[in-house]
Amino acid sequence: MAQQEEVFKKIVSHCKEYGFVFPSSDIYDGLGAVYDYGQNGVELKNNIKQYWWQSMVLLHENIVGIDAAIFMHPTTWKASGHVDAFNDPLIDNRDSKKRYRADVLIEDQIAKYDDKIEKEVEKAAKRFKDQFNEEQYRATSPKVLELVEKRDALHKRFQEVMNAEGGIDLEGMKQIILDEEIVCPISGTRNWTDVRQFNLMFKTEMGAAAEGASTIYLRPETAQGIFVNYLNVQKTGRMKLPFGIAQIGKAFRNEIVARQFIFRMREFEQMEMQFFIKPGTELDWFAKWKETRMRWHQNLGFGAENYRFHDHDKLAHYANAATDIEFHMPFGFKEVEGIHSRTNFDLGQHAKYSGKKIEYFDPETNESYTPYVIETSIGVDRMFLSIMCHSYEEQQLPDGQTRTVLHLPAALAPVKLAVFPLTKKDGMPEKAQEIINDLRFHFNCKYEEKDQIGKRYRRMDAIGCPYCVTVDQQTLVDNTVTLRDRDTMEQRRVAISELRGIIEDKVSITSLLKNLL
DSSP states (O other): OHHHHHHHHHHHHHHHHTTSEEETTGGGTOOTTOEEEOHHHHHHHHHHHHHHHIIIIISOTTEEEOOOOSBOOTHHHHHHTHHHHOEEEEEEBTTTOOEEEHHHHHHHHHHHHHHHHHHHHHHHHHHHGGGOOHHHHHHHOHHHHHHHHHHHHHHHHHHHHHTOTTSOOHHHHHHHHHHTTOOOTTTOOOOBOOOEEEEOOEEEEESSSGGGOEEEEEOSOSHHHHHTTHHHHHHHTTOOSSEEEEEEEEEEOOOSSOOTGGGSOSEEEEEEEEEEEOTTOHHHHHHHHHHHHHHHHHTTSSOGGGEEEEEOSSOOTTOSEEEEEEEEETTEEEEEEEEEEEETHHHHHHHHHHOOOOOEEETTTTEEEOOEEEEEEEEHHHHHHHHHHHHEEEEEOTTSOEEEEEOOOTTTOSOSEEEEESSSSTTHHHHHHHHHHHHTTTSOEEEOOSSOHHHHHHHHHHHTOOEEEEEOHHHHHHSEEEEEETTTOOEEEEEGGGHHHHHHHHHSHHHHHGGGO
8 A cells, every 4th residue: 555655756846747637726835625637637638528528419419518607506415415414523632633524534534444444455465475365364363353343343434424314423433433443644643623514515605795795616526517407408408208417517515625636626627418207217327328338438448347336324304315436546446427316306396496397398208207317426636646657658668768648538637649750850850840830630639849759759658648640851851750658658650641540540539439439
């Protein structure tokens, strides 16, 4: 685990050094849990969004998109339940004056038991080497069995307080923290306050004069913008069930404990699709969308073993099925997407609070009813982080050197092709620019002439550019160039006229979409 933490620190550093992600307001020492995407990061992020958007809207005739406003009527959030129930359990340490999410402290304690178990296994593996049987050791080691028992007991208690009748058992949560002797990371003491709830929505005011201003909220999710536009889209698009509405947009949550880089932020971006269906068909559609969304993730080629479903132990009061797609990050399996069967709660609530009739007339059955909804919701930033974590590699080369390379899926890479003149003379820069001018209309290209070719290759490897082209003396004679592959580092001679045909299909979003059909 310690090694993985070091790798994660290197990834965070790499993101800043190579123009992927910067701390927001960096010259003012940053703003907690807020980040800016740099010149390479924004390209990668836009490609992720394009892959999602086209897989939803282009590949499904019954899914359309919208772009709802961030500001919404405040009653929206009363109807959705966010005003009354969108809370995190918080606890303060009286000595450090620091505030923490109580559930996160307990989750960290569970993770510590997991770390201790893995360390025991690692020590045994080193001790017994080739004769080591991991499965047998986990089943018979007294130390491991003791840790597993403590871990499972804690997890059970945690689930009980989280799923208590009437909401989270705040007193029970504090008692767990005391019983486990969890200390404040800053003060090292156990001088805790009681646990209390804290609403995560950001408030602001709308109105020209302070005395006439009304309180509104920055949206904590994009889904409600879809629900309040259900009637507009259904009627103007003459949509028939089943159909979906997709949206990509910013959301805001006043996270108290924002950590793990861009995994948990106060300003983040979501890609959500709400799929409206006939009541009674929801569990079938839930299963279909689980399979569809997992296939979308695995289509990137990161290996099926790095994904898993995590079915919810406790369902929200409006849901009858829910699961998360988790990806294996350096800090464990973490949620990147949620899939939920939300029943008709949202449309029903907005009908109640708005006084508008929100129903669907089914011409096949001659009846009107409120549709049920299957939601797929994915965090753009978490998806970005999962891709960076899996793509990053410090590679040992046969000649003893090392290179840092991002094995990004070619279709998502910020730069698809880099073109290098071997020298800055003899017409090579002009020929290289000619190639750029021809191909830039088809995919993102970059021109580089500074430093030796080897250093230029390393810079492109570090930003994940899948292909590099070198213009040399032979190019001026026969119009051929050296084409280098990022992952294999193999080089071959190809005609300039063939470059587009060789590269375009491999670096286009279409190359990913074709595999989903």
